[in-house]
Structure formats: structure tokens, C-alpha cells
Amino acid sequence: MNVRLRFLGGAQTVTGSRYLLEVDDFKILIDCGMFQGLKELRLKNWSGFPVDPKTIDAVILTHAHIDHTGYLPKLFKEGYRGTVYCTSATRELTEIMLLDSAKLQEEEAEYAFKKGYSKHEKPLPLYTTEDANFTFSYLRGYQYNESIDIHPKIKIKFHDAGHILGSAITEIFVQGDKMSKKIVFSGDIGKYNKPILRNPSIIKEADILLIESTYGNKETPSVKEAYENFADIINKSIERKGCLLIPAFAVGRTQTLLYYLKQLIDQRKIPKVPVFIDSPMGISVTSLFKRHSNFHTINTNGSEDIFDFDGLHYYRNQSESVAINNIKNSAIIISSSGMCNGGRILHHLYHRLPRPNDTLLFVGYQSEGTRGRKLLDGDSTSRIFGEEVQVKCHLEQVSGLSAHADRAELFKWLGNFKSAPKMTFIVHGEPEVSKQFSNSIQNKLGWNSTVPNYMEVFELFKGI
Ligand SMILES: [Zn+2]
Structure with a gap:
């Protein structure tokens, strides 16, 4: 053979x-x-x-x-x-x-x-x-x-x-x-x-x-360090009265982020700010985790939605998504795709990149050639919907959350x-x-x- x-x-x-x-x-x-x-x-x-x-x-x-x-x-x-x-x-x-x-x-x-x-x-x-x-x-x-x-x-x-x-x-x-x-x-x-x-x-x-x-x-920071960094970046963004935009895939990464956010709020490490999950499939995937209990370490036996907390909003349709653009301060927006190369995140980038008080936070790996990577590498503009959009917002990265x-x-x-x-x-x-x-x-x-x-x-x- x-x-x-x-x-x-x-x-x-x-x-x-x-x-x-x-x-x-x-x-x-x-x-x-x-x-x-x-x-x-x-x-x-x-x-x-x-x-x-x-x-x-x-x-x-x-x-x-x-x-x-x-x-x-x-x-x-x-x-x-x-x-x-x-x-x-x-x-x-x-x-x-x-x-x-x-x-x-x-x-x-x-x-x-x-x-x-x-x-x-x-x-x-x-x-x-x-x-x-x-x-x-x-x-x-x-x-x-x-x-x-x-x-x-x-x-x-x-x-x-x-x-x-x-x-x-x-x-x-x-x-x-x-x-x-x-x-x-x-x-x-x-x-x-x-x-x-x-x-x-x-x-x-x-x-x-x-x-x-x-x-x-x-070598990337440990999960514990990354968790502290994450809290820091959220607090700074709120102090600036800006919005924090996080590109992340709607299933998987988003749940990890929600888990951290829930903990940070419970431990009073960050204030209670509204969190928007903007994705057509930004569904609560608790049921998915319940059906596949052998594949993770969370106890899903209770009736509580394990990734839900006060102030968390799931936005699935286009008009809700557009409404997020009017939010000027102190909110967290999570949207996909995680490397900014397509999906609803583009609309948010279009509105948030030019705003000096807003923050774009990367929590996952950004491949060569993606918009996310170019932004991280310091591009001063990004071409979105045929327009050169100025990058004026803060850019942050927490690699230990990858x-x-x-x-x-x-x-x-x-x-x-x-x-x-x-x-x-x-x-x-x-x-x-x-x-x-x-x-x-x-x-x-x-x-x-x-x-x-x-x-x-x-x-x-x-x-x-
Ligand atoms: Zn993978």
C-alpha cells in the first residue's frame, strides 16, 4: 500500500x-x-x-x-x-x-x-x-x-x-x-x-x-492578561464617550466575547453599557451549546440563557442595523465578518472609522490582504462601498483573546x-x-x- x-x-x-x-x-x-x-x-x-x-x-x-x-x-x-x-x-x-x-x-x-x-x-x-x-x-x-x-x-x-x-x-x-x-x-x-x-x-x-x-x-498574552486588557480598552472607550466596535464571527467568537462581557459586568470591572450583536444570524446560540454539551465546559442545565445579560440586544434585520449608526456614545457593537472583508461590519466601519472618539478593537487573527490586517498595519484610509473612508478612530488589539x-x-x-x-x-x-x-x-x-x-x-x- x-x-x-x-x-x-x-x-x-x-x-x-x-x-x-x-x-x-x-x-x-x-x-x-x-x-x-x-x-x-x-x-x-x-x-x-x-x-x-x-x-x-x-x-x-x-x-x-x-x-x-x-x-x-x-x-x-x-x-x-x-x-x-x-x-x-x-x-x-x-x-x-x-x-x-x-x-x-x-x-x-x-x-x-x-x-x-x-x-x-x-x-x-x-x-x-x-x-x-x-x-x-x-x-x-x-x-x-x-x-x-x-x-x-x-x-x-x-x-x-x-x-x-x-x-x-x-x-x-x-x-x-x-x-x-x-x-x-x-x-x-x-x-x-x-x-x-x-x-x-x-x-x-x-x-x-x-x-x-x-x-x-x-507569544500572545495569557487569557487572564487578555481579559484585563479587554476591560481596560472598554473602560477607555467609555471614558472617551465613544462606541467600541468589535469585528467577530457571529457564532463562536461572539459567544466568547459575551461570556467575558457578562463576567466583567458581574465583577463590576466595566459599567453596564448596551451591547449590540449585529448580524443576520446573530442569534442566541445557547440552544446549540445545549445540544452539544460534550463539546464545551459550560453547564447548560439551567433555564438561564448562558450568553445573555441586561443590556444585550440581538439585531437581525437591516433597519435595526441601520439604527445602530445613530448611537453616538458608550455602546459596544459586535458584528461580522471578523476580518472586516464583508458583511454588516462594513456599514459600521463606514460610520465609525472617521469618528475620533470611537474605537475599533480586533480580537482575532487578521490574515494578510484582509481589510482588518490593513487597518491594523496603519492604513490611513479604507475603501468601503467605493469611497475612501478616513481612519480617525482608535485602533486596539487584544491578541490573547484569539x-x-x-x-x-x-x-x-x-x-x-x-x-x-x-x-x-x-x-x-x-x-x-x-x-x-x-x-x-x-x-x-x-x-x-x-x-x-x-x-x-x-x-x-x-x-x-
Ligand atoms: Zn479556525
Whole structure:
């Protein structure tokens, strides 16, 4: 038996995660991400999948984030018809995320058509709501630690990655004719000692390991420090009588923020100010957490809404959303997308960026090429709805609230391994970051590691 790995994305970039594992002629796609950020990356979404989707036998999702799932409806459009394996929480979250992604693309195509800025006569969305809905019946959800047969010779197992609800480190066990091998995909790995989610699960061995490296060259503050910083920034923003705008994805990150805000208010570390969740799907997801109680650490038995508090408002429709623009002071607004590249956040940025008393706070990773990253890097204007909008507001960042483990935490996780994998592939990081992380793995642990290129192919095992 021969095993081969192809990097179809998520290599020297944090976006478009997709890895093709070929066990003889059985093809497994691990993650099916959409490319976001830099234009040269986004164009990859349009050029057709690099391998004929009809020839793929199984898809595995490590978690629901769009850069790991967002290409799925397009994969089905191009002919994939197999099962999509994931955890049961990921299954439900992925449905929400893909519907949102489809809606966003429909809106963007519509907008480009109206404004006439597309080169195409009738700009088309990458996929529609209908395409997204079509994929859902192929998704199968499982529990952590469940042994799942995806082929007579191949089993997989999900373990808690502590990154977002349902996120999984995935083990793939291949039974060869002579020996068995284990390939581990870290997926995105969460921080340690945080509320709501568990620490990343301990994995002790792998023949081949793929590890993310988003913060592979950086140490971020602990959750405790980040929590204090967060309170500080909120208080300063209120003292300035401005509004605090936080870009965050509506499901997952927003709940973490609400959990912190609830605590900060209860502990009287911040005053009671109105908090607006502005998202068409900015729904209370308490029921989602209740249905998937194995996937987090919150007690959901009570009748109380675990993410609700006095002064919290969910705004779902457009007119409510527009009304938020009139609020001049002392409010917190949370809206998506988290990297400011689309969605309702654009309207808020359009109104808030020029206001010197307002604050824009980043709490998540901002990929290269996204509007969020450009703002963080100090751009003095931002082009929104065809206009150059002046950036006059305060800009803040709390990196310790990110859903990603930092360098020290990645090493802590690697420290659980009893022996070195035959090869460790460094993925899901910007080129320089992945290289630095790879070097430190070689220096600190003495392991074989490499940073794969886009489309690179590796023969993992021959004649096993
Ligand atoms: Zn992620």
C-alpha cells in the first residue's frame, strides 16, 4: 500500500486549508477551505478544484471556520458526492457558516452588478444558498474519541482541539498490508486555560504530523492578561464617550466575547453599557451549546440563557442595523465578518472609522490582504462601498483573546509526543511564520519538519 499527501491549500498561508491524502487510489480530502484575503489567493476559489472532485472518496472537516469549510458547496457543484465526516457540533456550525457565506456571496455579486464594477456582465456568486443547502445531507456528525471506519483499511478519530465549538484534531489510521500508520492533522489549535472550551487534547504519537502555525513565531498574552486588557480598552472607550466596535464571527467568537462581557459586568470591572450583536444570524446560540454539551465546559442545565445579560440586544434585520449608526456614545457593537472583508461590519466601519472618539478593537487573527490586517498595519484610509473612508478612530488589539494557540502553547502541545514523527509538516501560517516555527521545531525538538508549498506532493509511505 502507498500513501501520498498533496497540499491543495493552507500551505504558507492561513487560508484555504485543504489537504488530499491518497491511500492507494482512495482519496480523502481533509478540510475544504475557501481562500480569503489576498487577491491572488481569492482567485484560486474561481479556478476550479485542482483535483477532479468526482474522484474524491471522502471529505473530513476539522472545524467549521470558512477557511476550512467554505469551498464545500463549490466542491459539490463540481461533482463531489461522498460523505463529509466531522463532529456533530461542527456539522451544525458548518451549516450556519455556509449559509452565511452563500448569502454574503450572493449579496456581493448583486452589489457588483448594481455598481457595475465587475468585469463580468452578470457577476455570479461562487455558490448560492441553494448550493449550500444541497451539501448538508452529506454531512455526518460524530463524537470525540469515536472510531469511525471510512474505508475497510482506514479509520479516523476526532479529538477536542479547543479552538471553536466542535473543533477537532484528527487522527487517521491506515492499515497497510505489512504495517499500520497514523497521520495526525492538528486542525487549528486553541489556547490553554480559557473559558467555554477545553484545552487541546493530548496526542502522544504520530508517524506523520501536520501542525498549524498561525502564531508559530509569537507569544500572545495569557487569557487572564487578555481579559484585563479587554476591560481596560472598554473602560477607555467609555471614558472617551465613544462606541467600541468589535469585528467577530457571529457564532463562536461572539459567544466568547459575551461570556467575558457578562463576567466583567458581574465583577463590576466595566459599567453596564448596551451591547449590540449585529448580524443576520446573530442569534442566541445557547440552544446549540445545549445540544452539544460534550463539546464545551459550560453547564447548560439551567433555564438561564448562558450568553445573555441586561443590556444585550440581538439585531437581525437591516433597519435595526441601520439604527445602530445613530448611537453616538458608550455602546459596544459586535458584528461580522471578523476580518472586516464583508458583511454588516462594513456599514459600521463606514460610520465609525472617521469618528475620533470611537474605537475599533480586533480580537482575532487578521490574515494578510484582509481589510482588518490593513487597518491594523496603519492604513490611513479604507475603501468601503467605493469611497475612501478616513481612519480617525482608535485602533486596539487584544491578541490573547484569539482562538489560536501561540508559539509556547504549540510547543506545549507538541511536548506530549513521546517520540518524533517521521515528518512534521508546518501548515496554516504565513510563509515567514511557518519557516520560523519549522526552524524552532528542528532546533528545540530535533524533529524533521518542512514547510510545504502550494500543490506540493509528498510520498509518505511506499509498500507498507
Ligand atoms: Zn479556525
